[in-house]
Amino acid sequence: MNHFATLAIVALGLTTLACQTRDEPVSASEHSRAVPLEGQANFRDIGGYRTADGLTVRWGHVYRSGRLDHLSESDVTRLDSLGIRTVINFLTPAEIDHDGPDRLPEGVREIALPIVSGNAEALTDVVNEARRTGDFSLLPPTINPEIHQLLIKEATAEYAALLRAAADPANRPLVLHCSHGIHRTGTASAILLSVLGVPWETVREDYLLSNVYRADEIEGRLGQLRELAAASQNVAPEEVDMSGANAFYVLDPSYIDASLDEAVAHYGSMDSYIREGLGISDDEVAHLRATLLEDTH
Numbered sequence: 001m002n003h004f005a006t007l008a009i010v011a012l013g014l015t016t017l018a019c020q021t022r023d024e025p026v027s028a029s030e031h032s033r034a035v036p037l038e039g040q041a042n043f044r045d046i047g048g049y050r051t052a053d054g055l056t057v058r059w060g061h062v063y064r065s066g067r068l069d070h071l072s073e074s075d076v077t078r079l080d081s082l083g084i085r086t087v088i089n090f091l092t093p094a095e096i097d098h099d100g101p102d103r104l105p106e107g108v109r110e111i112a113l114p115i116v117s118g119n120a121e122a123l124t125d126v127v128n129e130a131r132r133t134g135d136f137s138l139l140p141p142t143i144n145p146e147i148h149q150l151l152i153k154e155a156t157a158e159y160a161a162l163l164r165a166a167a168d169p170a171n172r173p174l175v176l177h178c179s180h181g182i183h184r185t186g187t188a189s190a191i192l193l194s195v196l197g198v199p200w201e202t203v204r205e206d207y208l209l210s211n212v213y214r215a216d217e218i219e220g221r222l223g224q225l226r227e228l229a230a231a232s233q234n235v236a237p238e239e240v241d242m243s244g245a246n247a248f249y250v251l252d253p254s255y256i257d258a259s260l261d262e263a264v265a266h267y268g269s270m271d272s273y274i275r276e277g278l279g280i281s282d283d284e285v286a287h288l289r290a291t292l293l294e295d296t297h
Helices: 004-013 071-082 093-099 118-133 143-154 154-169 184-195 200-215 214-235 243-247 253-267 270-277 284-291
Strands: 062-065 086-089 111-112 174-177
Touching: 086 154, 093 118, 111 200, 118 143, 118 214, 118 243, 143 154, 143 184, 143 243, 143 253, 154 174, 154 184, 154 284, 174 184, 184 200, 184 214, 184 253, 184 270, 184 284, 200 214, 200 253, 253 270, 270 284
Parallel strands: 062 174, 086 111, 086 174
Antiparallel strands: none
């Protein structure tokens, strides 16, 4: 059994969904982390994680995801059953023009926080071009950690806005997403979980779940890229060097660790980055923790 098939079986064993009314978040007893959707494999709850001081992130309040433009009618109904009130979208206008807007239940508030400044946007454009052509030769092996480092430096306004939106109970349940739920959303989720006091080891595990839930998607996409590259290079598919594409699509712990390393390098710690780099006050941190954590003992 290959690596991706194993991941798919693990994901299948983790995915069930409870139906709720629109105004009631999903409870821990009724919930599992993954929300199976026809049009998005990487939609999942960040609840249930334990903090360093023994509290638990509330289930059914914040979800992370990839793109939401391909959702089916059944998917939209399912999001409605989760009571989703707000969707935060990190995609650029160019990405939305290319792929289309989110498909969401009626009445959901959309907050656009496009990460369009500086080198992070430029790297996103390079990556998107590689995805379209299958040519990953221009992407360095360090592309994933470099993206996470740049996001820590360049997306401070967007991540601060996310934290403030998440702090308002009127916005929840809330979904944050980008294209695949990995880089922009992965860094955002890592920051939010860190604010809540979740240990970095757990943050890293949450990041790597994208390998599990996207296993079939990754395998299929790598196959497509191999065929694209073979056609453009006029070689047999088995002759294509897939090392760059594989390194990009299959996540490694070092990728998200680069976010923490960047925060520590410039601010001394992730906590200091949140307060100084993002400008989130101690009172705002306390409010986030008060509204998104619970004592389950």
